[in-house]
Amino acid sequence: MSGKHTLLELHSAKPDAASIIAARYDNKPDALLEILHDLQHEVGHVPEASLPVLAKALNISRAEVHGVVTFYHDFRRKPAGRHVVKVCRAEACQSMKGEELAKAIEKSLKVKFGETTADGKVTLEAVYCLGLCSTAPAMLVDERPVGRVSPQKFETLMTELAS
Amino acid sequence: MIRIYVPRDFAARALGSDDVADAIRAEAVAKNISIQIIRNGSRGLHWL
Amino acid sequence: MAYGPVEASDAASLFAAKFHEGGAHKLSLGLTEDIPFLKNQERLTFARCGITDPLSLEDYMKLGGFAGLKKALTMTGAAIVAEVSNSGLRGRGGAGFPTGIKWKTVHDVKADQKYVCCNADEGDSGTFADRMVMEGDPFMLIEGMVIAGVAGGATKGFIYIRSEYPDAINTMKDAIRIATAAKWLGQHIQGTEHSFSLEVRRGAGAYICGEETAMLDSLEGKRGMVRPKPPIPALQGLFGKPTIINNVLSFAAVPYILAEGGEAYKNYGMGRSRGTLPFQLAGNIKQGGLVEKAFGITLRQLIEDFGGGTATGKPLRAVQVGGPLGSYIPISQLDMPMDYETFAAASAMVGHGGVVVFDDSVDMAAQARFAMEFCAIESCGKCTPCRIGSTRGVEVIDRIVAGESREKNLLLLDDLCQTMIDGSLCAMGGLTPMPVQSAVRFWPEDFDRPMKVAAE
Numbered sequence: 001m002s003g004k005h006t007l008l009e010l011h012s013a014k015p016d017a018a019s020i021i022a023a024r025y026d027n028k029p030d031a032l033l034e035i036l037h038d039l040q041h042e043v044g045h046v047p048e049a050s051l052p053v054l055a056k057a058l059n060i061s062r063a064e065v066h067g068v069v070t071f072y073h074d075f076r077r078k079p080a081g082r083h084v085v086k087v088c089r090a091e092a093c094q095s096m097k098g099e100e101l102a103k104a105i106e107k108s109l110k111v112k113f114g115e116t117t118a119d120g121k122v123t124l125e126a127v128y129c130l131g132l133c134s135t136a137p138a139m140l141v142d143e144r145p146v147g148r149v150s151p152q153k154f155e156t157l158m159t160e161l162a163s
Numbered sequence: 164m165i166r167i168y169v170p171r172d173f174a175a176r177a178l179g180s181d182d183v184a185d186a187i188r189a190e191a192v193a194k195n196i197s198i199q200i201i202r203n204g205s206r207g208l209h210w211l
Numbered sequence: 212m213a214y215g216p217v218e219a220s221d222a223a224s225l226f227a228a229k230f231h232e233g234g235a236h237k238l239s240l241g242l243t244e245d246i247p248f249l250k251n252q253e254r255l256t257f258a259r260c261g262i263t264d265p266l267s268l269e270d271y272m273k274l275g276g277f278a279g280l281k282k283a284l285t286m287t288g289a290a291i292v293a294e295v296s297n298s299g300l301r302g303r304g305g306a307g308f309p310t311g312i313k314w315k316t317v318h319d320v321k322a323d324q325k326y327v328c329c330n331a332d333e334g335d336s337g338t339f340a341d342r343m344v345m346e347g348d349p350f351m352l353i354e355g356m357v358i359a360g361v362a363g364g365a366t367k368g369f370i371y372i373r374s375e376y377p378d379a380i381n382t383m384k385d386a387i388r389i390a391t392a393a394k395w396l397g398q399h400i401q402g403t404e405h406s407f408s409l410e411v412r413r414g415a416g417a418y419i420c421g422e423e424t425a426m427l428d429s430l431e432g433k434r435g436m437v438r439p440k441p442p443i444p445a446l447q448g449l450f451g452k453p454t455i456i457n458n459v460l461s462f463a464a465v466p467y468i469l470a471e472g473g474e475a476y477k478n479y480g481m482g483r484s485r486g487t488l489p490f491q492l493a494g495n496i497k498q499g500g501l502v503e504k505a506f507g508i509t510l511r512q513l514i515e516d517f518g519g520g521t522a523t524g525k526p527l528r529a530v531q532v533g534g535p536l537g538s539y540i541p542i543s544q545l546d547m548p549m550d551y552e553t554f555a556a557a558s559a560m561v562g563h564g565g566v567v568v569f570d571d572s573v574d575m576a577a578q579a580r581f582a583m584e585f586c587a588i589e590s591c592g593k594c595t596p597c598r599i600g601s602t603r604g605v606e607v608i609d610r611i612v613a614g615e616s617r618e619k620n621l622l623l624l625d626d627l628c629q630t631m632i633d634g635s636l637c638a639m640g641g642l643t644p645m646p647v648q649s650a651v652r653f654w655p656e657d658f659d660r661p662m663k664v665a666a667e
Contacts, residue, residue: 028432029431029432030430030431030432030450031432032432032433033412033413033414033415033429033432034412034413036415037374037413037415058432064433067433067434068432068433068434071417071434071435072414072415072416072417072434072435073415073416073417074374074415074416075415088336090336090337090535090585091336091337091494091531091535091567091578091581092336092337092493092494092565092567093336093494094578094581095494095495095567095568095569095570095573096494096495096522127375127416128334128336128418128535128585128588128589129333129334129335129336129337129338129375130375130376131333131338131339131341131342131375131376132339133336133337133338133339133491133493133494133499133565133567134339134491134492134493134496134499134500134501135499136493136494136495136499140375143377145378
């Protein structure tokens with residue numbers, strides 16, 4: 001190729017991932033959540049352009065795919081930061097000053113929950129229970145669980161985290 | 164061979180059990196002691 | 212020998228004390244079995260968890276694994292159902308519905324395809340027993356599900372695991388692979404005519420999918436919307452086919468029941484709550500963790516004898532039992548025995564056995580507000596009392612705390628709660644009033660002053 005891509009080609013770069021992943025699940029409509037998880041894992045989010053591709057592959061309506069993507073908290077429609085920090089805000093963590101921790105984190109990262117830091121390093125998300133309730137308050141840094149978090153421990157974690 | 168059990172439960176990992184297993188392994192190698200580390204589940208004494 | 216709490220930096224001193232030869236060390240706890248926290252438990256479901264390598268079939272079978280399934284493979288479906296019914300096992304997911312009745316319904320109906328679904332969407336705050344089973348003793352869950360398949364005549368099973376549990380998902384997938392290779396899953400299990408295959412499906416962060424019919428919709432690749440009942444899932448469940456749905460702990464209790472007999476299991480417990488429940492001590496507690504005991508133990512025994520009181524050392528003020536939809540229990544009721552009926556009579560619930568402890572710094576109005584707010588965030592939106600009621604609930608509580616016509620708004624809150632209880636399709640809207648009303652009833656003083664910290 002001469003390096004000149006048509007708009008259509010550029011658009012099809014990511015949707016392609018969607019159709020490959022769907023095929024991995026034999027294009028079965030009941031596997032939609034699995035497909036979306038894999039897509040988000042590989043692309044970083046669920047791109048808008050993937051929705052019609054998936055609808056076609058699974059032979060369901062575009063509205064149904066849209067409905068599923070928007071219903072579940074896990075699916076992100078915009079790219080996240082380089083790291084995702086999920087802080088538990090459910091009762092057991094509340095009982096161990098989880099809300100004060102949440103506020104301290106917002107202040108430290110200068111973002112609200114659901115936002116990404118200006119340098120694109122961290123996306124901060126709330127989660128309701130990680131099953132780490134006996135080691136509260138808890139959070140997930142990317143895939144790594146961390147218990148008994150204090151504002152100080154959080155700062156150390158952030159320093160250790162590769163930018 | 165001595166077997167050392169270090170839990171791999173999510174709660175144990177949240178409190179650093181991966182680092183503990185690595186440290187024990189490294190220490191055993193350094194001291195030339197033959198051990199087998201088994202990553203077991205947790206018995207639920209999360210307060211420890 | 213047990214040592215703990217061990218940090219990575221302790222490795223050198225542990226070796227210096229010859230801990231690998233049982234040497235004394237400041238972190239030494241003596242023999243694992245003799246630690247009082249463990250010694251005083253009655254571990255049936257968690258007998259193996261933490262003792263074995265979770266993915267070693269050899270370890271599993273050395274400690275009684277697959278004894279229940281081996282027996283089940285020689286029995287008729289009806290005989291297995293009878294054994295489970297006789298044990299008195301009730302759904303450990305929270306509702307406490309008799310497991311035997313569910314299984315019998317599926318067994319008795321004729322269909323070209325039946326399913327077994329395991330609800331591992333353990334979303335309640337304060338609970339982690341399902342996670343511990345899946346990460347620590349995954350073959351036990353597989354064994355329980357295969358027994359259910361043999362009993363009900365189902366050949367296909369799904370485990371719906373919440374995405375917040377990545378380790379449990381991976382461990383279960385590995386365990387299924389290993390069990391299939393060893394012919395404990397798949398075609399002709401152990402050379403018999405029985406076949407059963409198993410698949411893990413991930414949730415996607417929706418609390419409501421812990422409700423069984425919402426979970427079915429989610430397993431079918433749809434939004435997790437609650438279905439009206441009837442039809443019950445035992446008759447028309449996954450893809451419209453008869454489906455046995457149970458919680459992880461219910462399935463996990465089954466191998467013991469088959470191996471030792473329903474009678475042995477039934478001998479534990481009190482009243483109509485038979486067997487053991489793995490209680491989970493969480494939140495502001497000194498010795499948090501898992502305590503499996505027969506029904507009948509009191510909350511006080513759990514919190515004080517096993518838990519050692521609050522982590523902060525401050526006086527205990529409230530205990531939430533049974534997850535975000537469970538009532539807050541005041542100190543005056545700590546001597547209630549853990550039993551489905553006793554709790555129900557006190558407008559509370561045992562649920563999945565989660566016990567979340569709060570010290571005296573808790574603001575109960577904020578907790579009540581959070582219960583409504585959580586319902587608003589997590590409602591599937593199908594029925595109005597839950598979808599709209601929860602949002603209005605947050606607003607009314609805000610007005611009460613702000614001192615705006617307090618009496619009138621308290622009445623309004625009560626009325627709203629009643630509407631949610633009576634008019635909601637499922638337990639999400641139907642039970643959210645429990646934590647709210649218990650907070651108002653037992654800690655009215657917290658609603659009579661500005662909230663300390665506003666929950667968001």
